[in-house]
Amino acid sequence: MRNKILNINKLISYKTFIVKRYIILNENIRKIAINEIRINEYLIENQFNYSPKMIKVLISRKYIDIYFEKINTTKLNRKPLIKKRLSHILKKLHSINVCHNDLNLSNILSDGKNIYLIDFALASISSEYDYDYIKLKKIESWIDNGTIF
Ligand SMILES: Nc1ncnc2c1ncn2[C@@H]1O[C@H](COP(=O)(O)OP(=O)(O)OP(=O)(O)O)[C@@H](O)[C@H]1O
Numbered sequence: 001m002r003n004k005i006l007n008i009n010k011l012i013s014y015k016t017f018i019v020k021r022y023i024i025l026n027e028n029i030r031k032i033a034i035n036e037i038r039i040n041e042y043l044i045e046n047q048f049n050y051s052p053k054m055i056k057v058l059i060s061r062k063y064i065d066i067y068f069e070k071i072n073t074t075k076l077n078r079k080p081l082i083k084k085r086l087s088h089i090l091k092k093l094h095s096i097n098v099c100h101n102d103l104n105l106s107n108i109l110s111d112g113k114n115i116y117l118i119d120f121a122l123a124s125i126s127s128e129y130d131y132d133y134i135k136l137k138k139i140e141s142w143i144d145n146g147t148i149f
């Protein structure tokens, strides 16, 4: 979410992949982009299968382009299943000591069959999971009262 407010990246969508382009205006933006790459490498190394795979990275002086598998998103409408899967995915993430730190609806995608977490720009390798659980509770309450899905 914070990224969007600051408008530091652009998403370019192709048929089978998506490119997240960071425009390197300052050191802080570069650090966020590098963090997203580092965490995605870590997710691949640890066989975390609940996020679209990072395919490649192109770094130039002005831009950092991160290529991801594209998820063809559709709505999932079986509420209990979504809640169960979300909490399972978060447990898996935390079992490899990754905190997402930016759980919100725009960072949860569904292809109608599975659920995926995206946007690890603010993620960290740590065991301070409280913030993720607070956000999960909020999302679950939205699911329960029908605000979403
Ligand atoms: N791998 C993907 N497959 C399909 N759609 C994607 C993928 N990655 C990102 N998107 C779409 O692009 C949007 C923004 O992606 P992302 O969250 O990585 O960037 P962001 O700048 O942090 O955006 P936001 O501020 O909305 O969180 C997502 O909400 C989703 O709709």
Ligand SMILES: [Mg+2]
Pocket: 001, 106, 107, 118, 119
């Ligand atoms: Mg996002």
